[in-house]
Amino acid sequence: MEIENFSYKLKTGRLLFQNLNANFQDHQVNIIFGPNGTGKTTLLDFIATVNQRDPTSFHQFPSFSRIAYQPQSVSFIYEATVFDTLKMVMGMSGFRGKFKLTDLPAELQPLAATKYGELSGGQRRLVMIDAVSRLDRDLYLFDEPESGLDPKMANLVMERIHELNQRGKKVIMTSHQFQNVGRNDYLLFLKAGKMQFSGSPTEFLKQAGTQNLVEAYIKQDQDF
Ligand SMILES: Nc1ncnc2c1ncn2[C@@H]1O[C@H](COP(=O)(O)OP(=O)(O)OP(=O)(O)O)[C@@H](O)[C@H]1O
Numbered sequence: 378m379e380i381e382n383f384s385y386k387l388k389t390g391r392l393l394f395q396n397l398n399a400n401f402q403d404h405q406v407n408i409i410f411g412p413n414g415t416g417k418t419t420l421l422d423f424i425a426t427v428n429q430r431d432p433t434s435f436h437q438f439p440s441f442s443r444i445a446y447q448p449q450s451v452s453f454i455y456e457a458t459v460f461d462t463l464k465m466v467m468g469m470s471g472f473r474g475k476f477k478l479t480d481l482p483a484e485l486q487p488l489a490a491t492k493y494g495e496l497s498g499g500q501r502r503l504v505m506i507d508a509v510s511r512l513d514r515d516l517y518l519f520d521e522p523e524s525g526l527d528p529k530m531a532n533l534v535m536e537r538i539h540e541l542n543q544r545g546k547k548v549i550m551t552s553h554q555f556q557n558v559g560r561n562d563y564l565l566f567l568k569a570g571k572m573q574f575s576g577s578p579t580e581f582l583k584q585a586g587t588q589n590l591v592e593a594y595i596k597q598d599q600d601f
Pocket residue numbers: 387388389393411412413414415416417418419420
């Protein structure tokens with residue numbers, strides 16, 4: 378999956394993407410980093426075809442029906458329980474068997490009978506990630522999936538995302554967090570309308586001359 382020479386201007390006149398080029402890896406989790414407001418979500422919107430993709434710039438991305446997208450602010454029915462919510466998603470995904478409590482991940486089983494509207498923000502995010510991961514698609518897009526989660530839950534979510542990729546699914550996500558970046562992940566640093574870096578965490582560290590990803594990020598942010 379590749380983006381080639383893509384430019385996009387906001388209604389305000391600000392050029393958000395300027396001849397942006399990006400290569401995404403099929404067999405690695407692609408993680409887009411970058412400062413707030415730099416366009417990470419907007420780029421996912423284009424990939425997901427929420428914003429119309431320019432076919433001359435977007436190459437080899439699956440079609441809309443083969444993409445699952447977890448935006449930052451999407452909700453389920455507040456009155457439905459966690460169990461019924463996930464059962465409904467399984468139904469949408471074509472599952473026709475009997476959906477059981479044990480089909481929920483361990484961390485969601487105690488919440489099975491709780492209404493979605495009564496969950497905390499982080500718990501809602503867990504349900505959302507679980508739901509999106511259950512859809513049978515080729516490409517999964519996650520917008521800041523770990524935000525608002527405690528470190529243990531964030532770790533679980535990232536495990537889930539890595540599992541998807543290991544099952545052969547393509548994954549592109551955005552993040553502001555480094556603690557769950559895996560050695561095999563593919564980092565893309567978006568700033569000033571372009572991907573200023575693409576490569577492995579090892580290369581990212583090497584380029585910044587540090588052993589710490591947060592320090593490397595700050596250095597990149599200062600340099601561009
Ligand atoms: N509907 C809109 N109308 C006008 N400007 C918008 C709209 N949506 C987003 N923007 C602007 O586009 C820019 C990029 O926003 P976007 O949400 O893609 O950034 P981001 O990198 O995902 O930020 P964050 O890390 O804070 O989530 C921001 O300056 C934002 O104000």
